[in-house]
Amino acid sequence: MSVKSLLRAVLPARLARLAGQTKLAWIARNESVSFSAYGEDLVILSWLRRFGCDLTAVRYLDVGAADPIHLSNTFLLYCAGARGVLIEPDPDQAAALRRARPRDIVINAGAAFDERRSARYFRMTSSVFNSFSEEQATRVAEMSKTWAPGQRQDILATIEVPLVPVNDVIREHLPGRGPDFISVDVEGAELAIARTIDFTLMNGDSKIPAFFCVEALAKLRDLKPLLDPHGFKMIARTADNWVFRRHPHEME
Amino acid sequence: MQMKSFFRSITPAPIWNAAGAAKRRLRTPSKRSFAGNGEDLLVVGWFQHYGCDLSRIRYVDVGANDPVFLSNTFLLYQAGARGVLVEPDPKLAELLRARRPRDIVVNAGVAFDERRSATLFQMTASGFNTFSKAQAEFVAASSHKWHPRDRQEVVGEIAVPLIPLNDIIAEHLGKDAPHFLSVDTEGVDLAIVRTLDPMLLNHDPSVPTLICAEASASADEFLKMLGPAGFEMAARTPDNWIFRRHRELLRSPSG
Numbered sequence: 485m486s487v488k489s490l491l492r493a494v495l496p497a498r499l500a501r502l503a504g505q506t507k508l509a510w511i512a513r514n515e516s517v518s519f520s521a522y523g524e525d526l527v528i529l530s531w532l533r534r535f536g537c538d539l540t541a542v543r544y545l546d547v548g549a550a551d552p553i554h555l556s557n558t559f560l561l562y563c564a565g566a567r568g569v570l571i572e573p574d575p576d577q578a579a580a581l582r583r584a585r586p587r588d589i590v591i592n593a594g595a596a597f598d599e600r601r602s603a604r605y606f607r608m609t610s611s612v613f614n615s616f617s618e619e620q621a622t623r624v625a626e627m628s629k630t631w632a633p634g635q636r637q638d639i640l641a642t643i644e645v646p647l648v649p650v651n652d653v654i655r656e657h658l659p660g661r662g663p664d665f666i667s668v669d670v671e672g673a674e675l676a677i678a679r680t681i682d683f684t685l686m687n688g689d690s691k692i693p694a695f696f697c698v699e700a701l702a703k704l705r706d707l708k709p710l711l712d713p714h715g716f717k718m719i720a721r722t723a724d725n726w727v728f729r730r731h732p733h734e735m736e
Numbered sequence: 737m738q739m740k741s742f743f744r745s746i747t748p749a750p751i752w753n754a755a756g757a758a759k760r761r762l763r764t765p766s767k768r769s770f771a772g773n774g775e776d777l778l779v780v781g782w783f784q785h786y787g788c789d790l791s792r793i794r795y796v797d798v799g800a801n802d803p804v805f806l807s808n809t810f811l812l813y814q815a816g817a818r819g820v821l822v823e824p825d826p827k828l829a830e831l832l833r834a835r836r837p838r839d840i841v842v843n844a845g846v847a848f849d850e851r852r853s854a855t856l857f858q859m860t861a862s863g864f865n866t867f868s869k870a871q872a873e874f875v876a877a878s879s880h881k882w883h884p885r886d887r888q889e890v891v892g893e894i895a896v897p898l899i900p901l902n903d904i905i906a907e908h909l910g911k912d913a914p915h916f917l918s919v920d921t922e923g924v925d926l927a928i929v930r931t932l933d934p935m936l937l938n939h940d941p942s943v944p945t946l947i948c949a950e951a952s953a954s955a956d957e958f959l960k961m962l963g964p965a966g967f968e969m970a971a972r973t974p975d976n977w978i979f980r981r982h983r984e985l986l987r988s989p990s991g
Contacts, residue, residue, distance in 0.1 A: 516769040522785075523769060523777025527973050530773030534974035720971035721980075722778055723785030727971075 518560065519553055522722035525560040528665060528695050531719075531729065532561075537692045544568035545663040547595045547650060547677060548670040550577055550612065552584035557667040557697055557725075562588065568665075569657045571595050573605050573645045574614055589657050595668075596647040597676035605645040609637045615671055650677060654685045662686050665695040669725075675702040683714040686730075693731040700726050769811065770804055773973035775948050776811040779916055782944050782970075782980060791816030793943075794909055795916040798822045798846050798901065798928060801863055803835035808918040808948055808976075813839065819916075820908045822846055824856045824896045825865055840908045847898040848927035858892035866922045901928060905936045913938045919949040920976075926953035934965035937981075944982040946970070951977050 492500045518526040546558045549570035567587040572578045578592035606621035628637035662685045686694045720727035797809045800821035818838040823829045829843035857872035879888040915938040938945045970980035
């Protein structure tokens with residue numbers, strides 16, 4: 485980091501930015517790289533490429549973005565020139581997202597999953613275990629007592645976070661065509677959040693196919709009734725996620 | 737490598753260590769994929785998800801082509817798995833033997849009908865090699881619209897033996913039933929999958945079984961054959977179908 489920040493200090497800002505962009509563009513052009521858990525991002529990028537989409541026109545919405553790069557479903561698209569909105573309740577991670585992904589809009593809030601508009605958020609030792617559910621937080625803390633000492637989890641803090649409805653975020657920050665890709669990764673509330681999403685707000689008549697990626701804690705039989713009426717078909721079940729795709733004319 | 741060890745011998749250790757740390761930091765936490773559209777990551781992901789020892793995974797790659805580039809099995813090979821590579825082109829088979837010494841390379845085609853030998857049409861780019869004259873002519877004709885450096889011609893015609901897939905699995909893997917079957921054969925994928933005896937594939941319920949086949953036919957046609965054997969559609973990439981069988985699926989088909 486020190487070499488990088490030294491270089492950044494001595495180089496003109498525009499040159500440093502250009503170097504950063506060149507590196508990201510190189511990563512994206514090198515077709516065979518993935519950041520998400522099991523290659524979901526690469527499958528989606530491959531489909532967008534196959535349809536000949538202008539990748540800089542692609543917009544995404546990442547609900548529960550967490551780390552800007554590691555296990556991110558949207559970083560590969562960001563590298564390819566796309567941008568969008570990242571919803572992340574943890575303030576530290578939201579700050580990290582703002583630093584690492586300046587083109588994106590970062591919303592430091594949770595996605596509303598019921599009628600509440602704010603909720604208590606339990607921050608754990610490792611932020612991947614952060615949760616809105618006290619039960620889940622105490623269970624992880626309890627379970628981790630048997631894990632390796634370096635992996636013990638404690639509830640570090642409880643903070644009050646606002647909850648914003650996904651549809652309002654889309655209307656406010658992605659007006660017009662709406663997102664082409666929505667990723668939902670929220671440790672337990674994915675089905676409740678998916679139920680709140682108005683899929684008609686996603687790209688209606690464009691040539692870009694629409695994608696929806698959701699953690700597989702939700703069952704296919706619950707997701708199907710939500711997505712079928714909007715023309716979404718399941719195209720992948722990875723070890724962690726369902727991926728759905730919609731396109732005006734199917735290439736079969 | 738020699739250059740590297742020379743530098744290592746003349747630079748003080750702290751400098752060398754700092755250089756290594758800087759290099760590691762520069763490396764992005766990404767996963768490499770060698771298949772066309774991340775198919776290998778999806779497949780490896782399932783094995784990892786169930787905590788399988790990757791060095792015990794066995795695969796069959798029908799139409800292996802290049803040992804690394806666009807290979808559906810190289811990522812598994814790197815992780816310690818091994819298996820059988822079936823490749824009709826003698827030059828590619830030689831390349832496969834050199835680059836993937838742990839694998840068994842069968843220099844033949846897989847039988848897709850009652851014939852036991854056929855003419856292989858070798859194209860400018862070996863990825864387009866095919867047993868079908870019509871397919872070879874179609875590729876050559878349509879490539880006239882492509883960029884000049886991508887033009888395809890039939891550069892050779894050789895007779896190669898065709899061996900039934902079941903015989904290959906039984907002979908080379910025997911008791912090590914394969915966990916992953918990849919079929920990439922420019923058009924005859926469905927015909928080959930139809931000849932497969934699913935009993936020869938993995939039966940250990942703690943390890944999932946995956947099949948990756950080129951999407952030259954619809955999922956329904958593949959599932960007509962694979963569905964009764966317990967397989968479900970797991971993914972559709974721009975070029976391939978991936979089917980998966982696991983004991984969980986046998987209990988709850990809705991996943």
